[in-house]
Amino acid sequence: MKVALITGITGQDGAYLAELLLSKGYVVHGVKRRSSLINTDRVDHLYEDVSVENRRFIMHYGDMTDSLNITAIIQKVQPDEIYNLAAMSHVKVSFEEPEYTANADGIGTLRVLEAVRLLGLTEKTKIYQASTSELYGLVQEVPQSEKTPFYPRSPYAVAKLYAYWITVNYREAYNLFACNGILFNHESPLRGETFVTRKITRGIAQVALGMDKQLFMGNIDAKRDWGHAKDYVEAMWLILQQNNAEDYVIATGETTSVRDFIAMAFLEIGVTIKFNGTDINEVAIVESIDESKYLEYIGSEFGEHGRLELGDQVLSIDERYFRPTEVELLIGDPTKSKTKLNWQPKYDLKGLIEEMVKSDVQLFRSKL
Numbered sequence: 152m153k154v155a156l157i158t159g160i161t162g163q164d165g166a167y168l169a170e171l172l173l174s175k176g177y178v179v180h181g182v183k184r185r186s187s188l189i190n191t192d193r194v195d196h197l198y199e200d201v202s203v204e205n206r207r208f209i210m211h212y213g214d215m216t217d218s219l220n221i222t223a224i225i226q227k228v229q230p231d232e233i234y235n236l237a238a239m240s241h242v243k244v245s246f247e248e249p250e251y252t253a254n255a256d257g258i259g260t261l262r263v264l265e266a267v268r269l270l271g272l273t274e275k276t277k278i279y280q281a282s283t284s285e286l287y288g289l290v291q292e293v294p295q296s297e298k299t300p301f302y303p304r305s306p307y308a309v310a311k312l313y314a315y316w317i318t319v320n321y322r323e324a325y326n327l328f329a330c331n332g333i334l335f336n337h338e339s340p341l342r343g344e345t346f347v348t349r350k351i352t353r354g355i356a357q358v359a360l361g362m363d364k365q366l367f368m369g370n371i372d373a374k375r376d377w378g379h380a381k382d383y384v385e386a387m388w389l390i391l392q393q394n395n396a397e398d399y400v401i402a403t404g405e406t407t408s409v410r411d412f413i414a415m416a417f418l419e420i421g422v423t424i425k426f427n428g429t430d431i432n433e434v435a436i437v438e439s440i441d442e443s444k445y446l447e448y449i450g451s452e453f454g455e456h457g458r459l460e461l462g463d464q465v466l467s468i469d470e471r472y473f474r475p476t477e478v479e480l481l482i483g484d485p486t487k488s489k490t491k492l493n494w495q496p497k498y499d500l501k502g503l504i505e506e507m508v509k510s511d512v513q514l515f516r517s518k519l
């Protein structure tokens with residue numbers, strides 16, 4: 152049985168990857184942070200009690216900012232594969248916590264690589280580094296491929312730039328099987344609540360159920376290449392199954408604005424919206440409602456604001472969500488991953504939105 156170690160196992164990708172590797176027969180070890188509240192919701196269904204013999208899912212307390220701890224875990228686990236997913240992953244928050252982000256996301260990656268080298272595991276352990284399309288930032292080429300120059304636009308992206316190059320350097324200097332997956336945005340019902348897609352699907356569920364009046368959004372002109380996290384963790388695994396250690400772009404090759412994502416998500420519950428106004432004065436209004444679809448989705452119970460009606464204002468712009476430097480457009484060129492990894496996403500954007508909206512409507516209906 153192969154042994155995998157996942158840092159960031161309690162995050163969106165960590166949870167899907169753990170499921171995937173368990174289904175492939177791996178023993179899966181994960182690093183979780185100590186916190187005052189339980190932070191293992193996404194993987195609780197995989198938990199095995201310590202009394203279970205031959206457990207295949209094992210958690211260790213750890214933190215990317217603690218070299219001794221990271222080294223000790225790797226020594227104990229002796230992994231065949233490490234998936235380094237742990238990071239302070241929120242771009243906007245990284246402007247407020249730049250030093251911590253550099254430490255966890257940048258130097259944290261060095262800690263993993265150096266531990267493998269110092270422990271003499273360079274021949275045994277393959278390493279996947281969670282690199283990001285944020286590296287392209289102020290894009291120098293459209294679409295972005297493995298050869299596109301980087302131009303990071305946030306403390307998060309700059310930290311991830313260090314992580315990218317230190318991974319390449321350890322591969323070249325020490326012959327480590329270390330690879331970067333340059334993943335474009337990927338989402339799911341497990342996505343953190345403050346990333347834009349989940350904020351939208353949660354917000355729409357609450358507005359549609361009369362639990363809130365409207366969404367407050369930042370730059371809705373930004374465009375992203377959105378895929379489903381389930382498809383993307385499969386690409387992570389494929390990257391480590393190749394004969395040669397290389398870096399890959401993982402993307403759908405299509406881009407959509409935040410504005411269009413919002414309109415598509417409202418349409419999923421039968422509501423057509425119209426955008427009026429410009430810049431920070433832009434709003435969205437309910438233009439029409441497909442009654443049978445709306446009521447089939449939402450049911451007949453509503454919160455204090457009641458049901459949606461024609462003309463209701465359901466969105467405003469709030470400058471607090473703007474970033475000091477923005478990444479306006481991301482669209483990946485997945486040619487290499489399609490040809491070399493034979494990777495093909497199963498979800499399209501409509502299917503992703505449907506799954507996320509359904510899940511959040513169900514979540515908030517249960518709270519009514």
Ligand code: NAP
Pocket residue numbers: 158159160161162163164165182183184186190213214215216235236237238239240241255281282283284333334335336337338343
């Ligand atoms: P996520 O949901 O935010 O999960 C991040 C994980 O890292 C969580 O388990 C978190 O623990 C853990 N973590 C954060 N700081 C840590 C520290 N100092 N020590 C140990 N663990 C720490 O992120 P995700 O969407 O799954 O993304 C996974 C990785 O891919 C991240 O590195 C992200 O930057 C990168 N990435 C994501 C995307 C995307 O679109 N999702 C695209 C490209 C790259 P807690 O649960 O305790 O917070």
Ligand code: G4F
Pocket residue numbers: 240241242243282283284285334335336337345346347348350367368369370371373374375409472473474477478479481
């Ligand atoms: O969902 P986001 O916060 O994701 P962002 O900044 O693209 O970063 C995510 O994807 C990266 C891959 O490219 C990962 F590396 C990173 O870890 C993370 O997972 O924002 C997407 C876009 C941005 O342009 C943002 O300005 O949506 C815009 N946006 C507009 N209104 C908003 C909002 N973003 C958030 N979070 N909240 C808003 O209200």
